[in-house]
Amino acid sequence: MEAPNDVLWHAAAPEAPNAPNAEDPPALEGAHEAEVAVVGGGITGLSTALHLAEAGTNVALLEGACIAWGASGRNAGVVAPNFAGADPEAVVARLGPERGERLNTLVGESGDLLFGLVRRHAIDCEAEQTGFVQPAHAPSAVPALRRRAEQWHARGKTVQFLERDAIAELTGVTCFAAGWMDAAGGHIQPVKYTRGLAAAARRAGAAVFAQTPVERITQDGGGWRLSTPRGSVRAARVVLATNAYAGRLWPRLARSIIPLVIHQAATAPVDAATARRILPGRQAVTDTGGHPFSFRFDGDNRLISGAVAAWPWGARERMSRYIARELWRRLDLPAVPAIEFIWSGTAAITTDFLPRIFRAAPGVYAGIGCNGRGLAFSTALGRVLADIAVDAGHDSPLTPQDLAPLTAHWLVRRAPAVVIPWRRLRDRSAARRQG
Ligand SMILES: Cc1cc2nc3c(=O)[nH]c(=O)nc-3n(C[C@H](O)[C@H](O)[C@H](O)COP(=O)(O)OP(=O)(O)OC[C@H]3O[C@@H](n4cnc5c(N)ncnc54)[C@H](O)[C@@H]3O)c2cc1C
Numbered sequence: 001m002e003a004p005n006d007v008l009w010h011a012a013a014p015e016a017p018n019a020p021n022a023e024d025p026p027a028l029e030g031a032h033e034a035e036v037a038v039v040g041g042g043i044t045g046l047s048t049a050l051h052l053a054e055a056g057t058n059v060a061l062l063e064g065a066c067i068a069w070g071a072s073g074r075n076a077g078v079v080a081p082n083f084a085g086a087d088p089e090a091v092v093a094r095l096g097p098e099r100g101e102r103l104n105t106l107v108g109e110s111g112d113l114l115f116g117l118v119r120r121h122a123i124d125c126e127a128e129q130t131g132f133v134q135p136a137h138a139p140s141a142v143p144a145l146r147r148r149a150e151q152w153h154a155r156g157k158t159v160q161f162l163e164r165d166a167i168a169e170l171t172g173v174t175c176f177a178a179g180w181m182d183a184a185g186g187h188i189q190p191v192k193y194t195r196g197l198a199a200a201a202r203r204a205g206a207a208v209f210a211q212t213p214v215e216r217i218t219q220d221g222g223g224w225r226l227s228t229p230r231g232s233v234r235a236a237r238v239v240l241a242t243n244a245y246a247g248r249l250w251p252r253l254a255r256s257i258i259p260l261v262i263h264q265a266a267t268a269p270v271d272a273a274t275a276r277r278i279l280p281g282r283q284a285v286t287d288t289g290g291h292p293f294s295f296r297f298d299g300d301n302r303l304i305s306g307a308v309a310a311w312p313w314g315a316r317e318r319m320s321r322y323i324a325r326e327l328w329r330r331l332d333l334p335a336v337p338a339i340e341f342i343w344s345g346t347a348a349i350t351t352d353f354l355p356r357i358f359r360a361a362p363g364v365y366a367g368i369g370c371n372g373r374g375l376a377f378s379t380a381l382g383r384v385l386a387d388i389a390v391d392a393g394h395d396s397p398l399t400p401q402d403l404a405p406l407t408a409h410w411l412v413r414r415a416p417a418v419v420i421p422w423r424r425l426r427d428r429s430a431a432r433r434q435g
Contacts, residue, residue: 003066007074008266008302008341009191024066025198028209028231034060036389037226037235039214039249041065042072043190043375044367045241046197046208047382048389050117053204057390060233061206062226064213068194070245074345075375076264076294076304077187078284080132081111084373085353087144088151094352101155102397103354106384108157110376111184117379118188121203123196125189126299130282132185135167135176137289138430142178145288149180158183171285172278173331179287187284187296190375197379214249217364224363237389240366241382243374244348253358253366255405257348258413262372263319264306264344266298267327267337275301278331290423293326303327303337310420316342347372351406355381357388359400365389366403 003010025041036052038045041063052059063069083091088108092100111129118127136142149161160181162170167179202208209228216227223236240246246254270278279285279297286294295305305323309315320342328336350356350369355377358366365388367381374381387394406412 003069003073004343006341007191007343008298009073009077009189010068011341013189013191013195025063025202025208025210027211028062028228028233030231032060032207032231032233034058034207034233034235036237036239037062037224037233038239038241039226040070040241040243040245041067041194041198041208041210042070042241042243043194043197043378044243044382044385045239046194046201047379048239048241048367048385049206049208050197050201050204051383051386052389053201053206055386055390057386059206060235061201061208062212062214062228062233063208063210066210067198068191071243071345071347071374072194072378073191074264074343075190076296076306077190077298077375078132078286078294078296079111079114079129079185079187079376080182080284080286080373081108081184081376082132082152082182082373083107083353084371087148088155091354094354099397099399104155106380106397107377108152108155108184110380111182111186113383114188114376114379115186117200118193118196121196121200123193123200125192125196127186127188127193128282129184129186130284132182133162133167133170133179133283133285134182135171135179135285135287137287137293137427139177140430141288145178145180152182170279170281170283172280175330176287181283185284185376187298188375189299193375217249237363238365239385239389240360240364241385242366243368243370244346250360250366252403252405253360253368255409256356256358256403257350257369258406258415260308260347260349260372260416261312261315261344262306262308262347263315263323263342264304265320265323265339266302266304266341267324268340269301270303270333270337274333289427291420291427293330295327295331302340303331308416308420310417315344347374355398357381357385357396357398357400358403360403363392365400
């Protein structure tokens with residue numbers, strides 16, 4: 001399957017067969033052996049393969065389409081090394097002090113891990129570690145944001161709470177009551193980053209195959225056989241890094257998360273005055289709304305933003321108009337901006353907004369559920385999965401758990417049709433009531 005052309009990141013990073021490290025990996029042919037087989041060529045799978053190969057493990061990665069075909073190539077490129085829907089103390093309350101704090105550390109350090117890999121492997125991906133900013137969508141959200149900043153500060157992160165004037169100066173817009181900044185965040189061009197991970201994994205010795213959908217995984221002696229259209233891989237252990245795209249390969253895994261379709265849009269490059277006014281420090285911004293509003297500039301000064309459609313019919317056109325209007329209204333732009341790219345992708349959401357490592361079968365592990373906050377965390381998750389794949393007893397910050405398909409998944413997966421309009425209404429009335 002080809003790269004999706006409507007995605008800015010794929011369109012702006014066309015395959016360049018002669019460029020070093022950019023060549024797309026071959027399709028698998030014939031019978032192969034590996035210690036570990038990884039399914040999925042997104043950030044989770046490639047980080048797993050990279051860390052395994054660097055540790056000297058014989059690893060083969062199989063991607064059904066092109067590298068970064070899934071969420072890893074379709075996101076907003078915002079590096080936010082914190083939780084989408086939880087605070088460190090809530091994580092401790094849920095997982096206990098030991099596991100909870102270890103997960104906090106893993107998430108908290110994931111931004112530095114990502115930008116560190118970019119530097120170490122010289123990945124050319126427009127990486128800017130300028131900070132991740134989260135403003136309050138309404139004044140009622142300010143106390144919780146203050147606590148969030150305090151909790152991360154207490155755990156040694158470089159964060160800053162920003163009062164109304166400070167957030168206005170930082171963002172260039174006056175609609176936010178306050179905010180906080182995580183200095184370890186920023187943004188990247190996600191397709192270039194994911195391809196860079198693939199190149200680094202191959203240089204480290206991983207066998208990476210694209211255009212190779214795994215059709216079946218069956219037990220074979222003490223290990224597993226992964227069957228593909230023109231070949232197979234026999235491996236002692238398997239890592240499923242298929243995220244929300246798990247499909248029919250492992251149905252119980254697909255039923256363990258809620259798939260959420262998110263639209264992303266890129267405007268035409270903005271004029272010089274707007275580029276100077278908005279985000280002069282070039283941070284990435286996502287507010288606290290239940291239906292979050294996000295914005296950042298890419299390398300060409302296009303504004304990147306996104307939204308979730310309640311229902312799929314006509315969503316592309318509707319979301320394009322909605323995102324353009326929101327950017328105009330909230331950022332005080334001189335006119336409604338032209339949208340030049342609009343695309344969608346599917347994120348894997350869990351009921352408590354925390355990621356999971358599942359033990360799908362003996363020796364088969366799955367890392368899933370980054371809840372739309374997975375660029376930095378999927379990178380860290382890959383490192384943990386690599387450790388577990390070589391040592392099942394590895395003491396991981398995320399304890400592998402048995403697969404737990406959600407009850408009435410056929411119904412739960414439709415929840416966004418109700419939840420999204422309700423959240424949008426709630427955000428608007430909170431902002432109106434107190435603005
Ligand atoms: C629209 C959108 C915007 C987002 N924005 C952000 C953001 O700004 N910041 C952030 O931190 N996070 C964001 N996220 C989340 C982030 O993109 C994901 O958490 C992350 O990319 C997940 O990576 P992954 O490798 O686990 O999965 P994916 O990138 O989805 O990769 C899964 C891969 O598995 C492959 N696959 C599936 N089945 C098979 C099979 N049978 N055989 C072979 N291959 C198979 C698929 O083709 C796919 O390439 C966003 C997500 C979406 C959808």
